[in-house]
Amino acid sequence: MSLIEAAREVRENAWVPYSRFKVGAAIRAASGRVYVGCNVENVAYPEGTCAEAGAIAAMVAGGDTRIDEIAVIADSPTPVAPCGGCRQKIAEFAGPDVEVTMATTEGQTLTRRVADLLPGAFDAAQMERAAGPAA
Ligand code: THU
Numbered sequence: 001m002s003l004i005e006a007a008r009e010v011r012e013n014a015w016v017p018y019s020r021f022k023v024g025a026a027i028r029a030a031s032g033r034v035y036v037g038c039n040v041e042n043v044a045y046p047e048g049t050c051a052e053a054g055a056i057a058a059m060v061a062g063g064d065t066r067i068d069e070i071a072v073i074a075d076s077p078t079p080v081a082p083c084g085g086c087r088q089k090i091a092e093f094a095g096p097d098v099e100v101t102m103a104t105t106e107g108q109t110l111t112r113r114v115a116d117l118l119p120g121a122f123d124a125a126q127m128e129r130a131a132g133p134a135a
Contacts, residue, residue: 003028003071004103007051010036011073011105014051017041023074025051029064052086056093067094073103079110087118 001009003026011024016039023039037054052072059067070090074080079102082090090100096115103109115121 001034003034003069004073004101004109006034006036007071007073007103008105010038011051012038014038015040018043018045018048021074023051023072023080025055025070025072027055027059027067028069029059029062030066030068031064033062033064035059035062035064050083050086052082053089056089059093065093067098069099069101070094071101071103073105075105077104079103079108082117087114088121090114091118091121091123 006026007024009024010026011022014022014024016022018041025037027035029035035055035058037051037056037058039049039051040054041048067090072080072082081102082100091114094114096113098114099111100114100117101109101111
């Protein structure tokens with residue numbers, strides 16, 4: 001199954017009573033395993049989580065920490081753009097050249113590199129003058 005197909009399948013499970021906007025995400029990790037996630041909203045709106053965050057949490061819980069490829073899909077008029085917070089979350093586990101494929105349920109796709117989605121990203125190097133050992 002392709003990564004987009006995996007994202008399309010998990011999207012059906014999204015919990016979206018407030019936005020009605022279902023999103024699915026799938027990650028191929030360095031181990032070759034595929035991890036999926038969907039958005040899970042909450043009546044306390046800020047507590048909702050994005051599909052990408054769910055897939056990343058599943059990946060880390062599964063023992064993987066490197067993203068080789070990621071796909072996101074939604075019923076949007078143009079390929080769905082990960083939110084700013086998710087771009088930073090993806091960058092935590094993906095190098096600048098990792099491809100992010102954004103898709104619509106109708107079959108449009110757009111692929112961009114992590115570095116293109118989050119130019120000038122904040123990273124650990126910017127904390128090098130802070131006291132204490134790095135994590
Ligand atoms: N959402 C995602 O899950 N991923 C994205 O890339 C864009 C937005 C979700 C969050 C919320 O549940 C709904 O879409 C509307 O913002």
